[in-house]
Amino acid sequence: MIGLDTNVLARYYTAASSKDDSATARQCEAARQLIESGKRLMVSQTVVLELEWVLRGAYGVTPAEVREVFLHLLSLAHIEFEDRVALQSAVDALGLGFDFSDALHHGAYRTCSSVATFDDKGFVRRAKKAAFKPAVTLLQ
Numbered sequence: 001m002i003g004l005d006t007n008v009l010a011r012y013y014t015a016a017s018s019k020d021d022s023a024t025a026r027q028c029e030a031a032r033q034l035i036e037s038g039k040r041l042m043v044s045q046t047v048v049l050e051l052e053w054v055l056r057g058a059y060g061v062t063p064a065e066v067r068e069v070f071l072h073l074l075s076l077a078h079i080e081f082e083d084r085v086a087l088q089s090a091v092d093a094l095g096l097g098f099d100f101s102d103a104l105h106h107g108a109y110r111t112c113s114s115v116a117t118f119d120d121k122g123f124v125r126r127a128k129k130a131a132f133k134p135a136v137t138l139l140q
Helices: 006-013 022-035 045-057 063-075 084-094 100-108 120-129
Strands: 041-043 079-081 114-117 135-138
Touching: 006 022, 006 045, 045 063, 045 084, 045 100, 063 084, 079 084, 084 100, 100 114, 100 120, 114 120, 120 135
Parallel strands: 041 079, 114 135
Antiparallel strands: none
């Protein structure tokens, strides 16, 4: 099994916008060949989180486009994830307007009795409205 770094996934998913630089184009092609090879690949939780940040921050990808990237990645049967359930939960929540990192953390805490946060305006209110389990509570 081969573990994938964030930059490999970023090159794969941003290949269309990177063709001008020959070195980057070669990296995009190498990433494509590996990801589409059918070899067993692994994506860690930290790479998932970093990939969302890189796509959004460095490439200006919208949350809807980020969601499509992760839906595609989840559809590839030869790719394993450190926590597939948390990632799927975060992708679903992203479609509801949640911050990806908040949703990913929440998915990872699915066996907890609750999730404590100071983020009243975003996370707590959205989670309450969506009836997230475990509940997201405001720490005071």
